[in-house]
Amino acid sequence: MHFRVVQSILQIAEDETYDSLRLINAELNRIFGRPDTMFLRTTPKQFLFDGVPFCVNVIGIAKAICKEIEKRNTKTIRTMPDGSLRFSFFSHKNMTDDGMFTINTGIKDPSRTQMIEQWNGRTSLEVWNNRSSGLPSSCNKIRGTDGSGYPPFRTGVDRMTIFSTDICRTVDIKLTGASSYEGIPALRYEIDGNFLHEIGPEYGNECYCVNKIPKSIVKSNGCLYKGALDLSNCFGKLNSGYFFTFVVN
Numbered sequence: 297m298h299f300r301v302v303q304s305i306l307q308i309a310e311d312e313t314y315d316s317l318r319l320i321n322a323e324l325n326r327i328f329g330r331p332d333t334m335f336l337r338t339t340p341k342q343f344l345f346d347g348v349p350f351c352v353n354v355i356g357i358a359k360a361i362c363k364e365i366e367k368r369n370t371k372t373i374r375t376m377p378d379g380s381l382r383f384s385f386f387s388h389k390n391m392t393d394d395g396m397f398t399i400n401t402g403i404k405d406p407s408r409t410q411m412i413e414q415w416n417g418r419t420s421l422e423v424w425n426n427r428s429s430g431l432p433s434s435c436n437k438i439r440g441t442d443g444s445g446y447p448p449f450r451t452g453v454d455r456m457t458i459f460s461t462d463i464c465r466t467v468d469i470k471l472t473g474a475s476s477y478e479g480i481p482a483l484r485y486e487i488d489g490n491f492l493h494e495i496g497p498e499y500g501n502e503c504y505c506v507n508k509i510p511k512s513i514v515k516s517n518g519c520l521y522k523g524a525l526d527l528s529n530c531f532g533k534l535n536s537g538y539f540f541t542f543v544v545n
Contacts, residue, residue, distance in 0.1 A: 319357065326358035327351055345390065347374060347382025371531065394461050402447065409447040412438055412459055423464040423529045425503040435503035440466050456485065464530035465504070467491050493522045 325331075328350050338348050351362035366375050371388040373381055395416045402409025413419070415438050424435035440457030458467045468488040475484035495504050496517040505519035508528035514520055 320361055323358040323361055326354055327361060342384070344385050345387050347384040347387055349376070349380050349382050352378075352380040397442065406449060407447050410441045410445040411447070412441060414438070415459070415461070421464055425506060427503075433503035435465065435501060437466070452483070455488070463525070463527060492525055495519050495525075 329352060336343075336348060342348055351358070351365070354362050362381060365373065365381060372385060373383050374387060376382055397412055398414035398417075400408040400411045400413055419438055420432035421436040421438065424433060426433045426436060438459055440459045443458040443460070446456060452471065454471050456469050458469065459465075460467055468490060469485040470488045472484050472486050475482045490499060490501060494501075496502055496515070496519045498517065502517070502519060504525065505514075505517075506526050506529055507514065507518065509526055512520065512526070520526060
């Protein structure tokens with residue numbers, strides 16, 4: 297967690313001035329309670345939901361920095377009654393829903409069973425880059441299922457699509473072979489390369505290259521390197537940007 301928040305703080309400072317970067321660096325110990333390492337030892341419950349505290353009993357410049365973090369209104373950081381801050385991945389999702397889905401029942405066409413027809417009354421998003429004509433791009437199209445079920449009577453289908461509201465996009469999964477679960481025959485699907493590896497104009501999905509993160513390192517085609525996806529537009533007003541990262545072997 298320390299690295300994630302520190303990265304955001306330093307990104308904000310870098311966007312401002314070099315002097316701000318040096319000032320914040322001198323206050324990191326006060327903000328995070330003098331940690332011995334950049335890694336934090338905590339519980340899954342605290343990390344995911346209850347929140348890991350920082351900016352506790354800060355004064356002076358450290359307090360001003362914490363106020364700036366608070367003003368960024370990041371979903372994963374909450375302000376506590378005592379003025380301290382807490383970081384957690386999913387606390388903002390408690391007591392919420394995932395939106396209104398319109399799902400095809402498959403009565404007229406069994407091959408459309410469980411397919412998402414609309415999400416919150418829309419058939420497309422406004423998160424990724426659209427076509428120059430203004431029409432929705434393939435990246436913004438809402439399609440596939442929510443991953444909890446699929447159409448019946450499908451034997452050896454090479455590819456299926458899942459729509460995830462958490463990352464504001466569809467994810468293709470591809471058939472990799474036969475498998476089994478506790479003796480039950482099954483088919484094994486894995487995430488396709490166009491999720492995080494094969495992104496760019498050469499793959500026809502450059503609409504995912506939103507480039508909202510200041511001074512980020514991009515390839516010659518203008519897109520982030522393998523294993524990274526810019527989710528700034530998906531998460532709203534996050535001035536420091538949001539990465540989705542994946543280990544690439």
